[in-house]
Amino acid sequence: MIMNATELLRLHAEDHPYLSRYAEMIASATERGAEITRQILLFARPDSAQLRPLSLSQLAAEVCQLLRHSFPKNITIETVWEGDNDFILADWSHLHQVLLNLALNARDAMPDGGTLTIRVDRERGENLRTRFPESGPEEYVAVHVSDTGVGMDEATRAHIFDPFFSTKERGKGTGLGLAIVYGIVQNHRGFIDVQSTPGQGTTVTLYFPATSPPARSVPPPEEAEQGRSGGTETILVVEDEEAIRETLQEILSSAGYTVLTAANGMEALDQYQRHQQDIALVITDLHMPSMGGKELMKRLQEIQPTLKVMFATGSLDHCSPSAVLEDGANAVITKPFRIQELLTTIRKTLEDRPVSYLEGEEA
Ligand SMILES: Nc1ncnc2c1ncn2[C@@H]1O[C@H](COP(=O)(O)OP(=O)(O)OP(=O)(O)O)[C@@H](O)[C@H]1O
Ligand SMILES: [Mg+2]
Structure with missing residues (x-):
């Protein structure tokens, strides 16, 4: 929450x-x-890393879409794609986090506004050899994240990858953003280059070994979600914790959905009886006082057997998605979840498309 x-x-x-x-x-x-x-x-959770060919520019486009909604209006976001094959073997959610962390740093470096540019191009390994002696002969795909912000002096620059190093005021930065970026890039056999001039701005460049595009020209499922993560259906959110309920309500209505809420099972049944015609999906907490999510699902499906139900489980519940699905839920989402993950799972559930779960969670 x-x-x-x-x-x-x-x-x-x-x-x-x-x-x-x-x-x-x-x-x-x-x-x-x-x-x-x-x-x-x-x-x-490196075990949860799922390496697949992904297009860096497609991923960057997705991150930019998220940023355009959230960044202050005085920051312009520009994207440049060069070359056709920009596929790398990578974990989508890890790389998403990497680009997001870099973009957030760029935002924080431009309190008075400016331009964030994300450029994707290719670089031959031999051209990297002087800076990164370990680089191989293969081609690399590079993503350059540039800002026109405050920049850094050399003393700061020397420590940016240190865990917990932050120049931001307490509560504003954990100093983990770039440490995480560093770790993830390492795991992908990549390199990081940082160019910064105080008062002018910063460019962080990541290089990843290029891979061939997937055999089928169909994008991986996550990438296909781009731009269609919202909807206009009516969703009933059942959650006893007020803060989580309100947060979910806000996320879903921002994505275009009509949202009804209930704080417990009885309220949910009541809401359902009054809005049965409209409700396309019920998202319910698994553990609630008096009537839990499973009992609620049973009672709702007695009224409408085809009703779609999605469980939100805590990561400490130790219940595998498959076990919950066997009980008859259409989908499961584990808290804490990312907004994109939630919206994607909702879309798939509403459209009867299969939802994939990380293998690590099946155990
Ligand atoms: N684009 C940038 N421009 C200027 N300084 C930067 C930039 N990116 C990072 N820095 C400097 O590097 C420091 C460490 O960055 P890092 O992302 O690791 O932590 P943070 O942004 O301070 O906190 P967190 O990312 O955990 O919220 C920042 O506090 C800032 O001083
Ligand atoms: Mg940061």
Whole structure:
């Protein structure tokens, strides 16, 4: 919930009326701790890395789409794609996190606005040899993330990859962003180059070994989601924790959905009876006092056997997606989840498309 609220903060422009509320929500929880947990959770699960050919420019386009909604209006986002084959063997969510971390740093470096440019091109390995002696003879795909911000002096530049090194005020930065970037890039056999001039801006360039495009020209499923992650259906959200409920409501209505909410199973049944014609999907917490998610699903499906139900489980619940699915749910999402992951799972569920679950969670 802290994580989603933080993401929401980023999704809303600074003058947004909800902003101060979410800021309060976050302040009352330990933001710093949550951020650290989030970053470490992602990073500490290399087993969940799924290496597949992915197009860096497609990934960058997806990140930019997210940024355009959330960055202050005085920051212009530009993208440049050069060359046709920009496929690398990579884990989509890890690389998504990498580009996001770089973009957020660029944003923070431009408090008075400026331009963020993401450029993707190719570089021959031999041209990298002087800077990165370990580079092989193969071709590399490069992604350059540039800002026109405050830049860094050499003293700062020397420490940016150190865990917990941050020049941001307490509560604003954990100093883990670039440490995570570094770790993930290493795991992908890549290299990082940082060019920065105080007062002018910074360019962070990542190089990854190029791979051939997938045999079929069909993009991997996640990439195909781009631009269609929202919808207009009506969704009933059942969640006893107010903050999570409100966060979910805000995420889903921002994505275009009509959202009804219920704080417990009885309220949910009541809402369902009143809006049965409209409700396309019920998202319910698994554990709630008095009536849990499974019992609620049973009661709802007695009323409407074809009703789609999605469970939101805590990561500490230790219940595998497959077990929950056997109980009759259409989909499961494990908290904490990323907004994109949530929206993608919802779309797939509504369209009767298969939802894939990380193998690590099946155990
Ligand atoms: N684009 C940039 N322009 C200027 N300085 C930067 C840029 N990117 C990183 N830095 C410097 O490097 C430091 C470390 O960055 P890093 O992303 O690791 O942590 P953070 O942004 O401070 O916190 P977090 O990313 O965990 O929220 C920053 O505090 C900042 O001083
Ligand atoms: Mg950062």
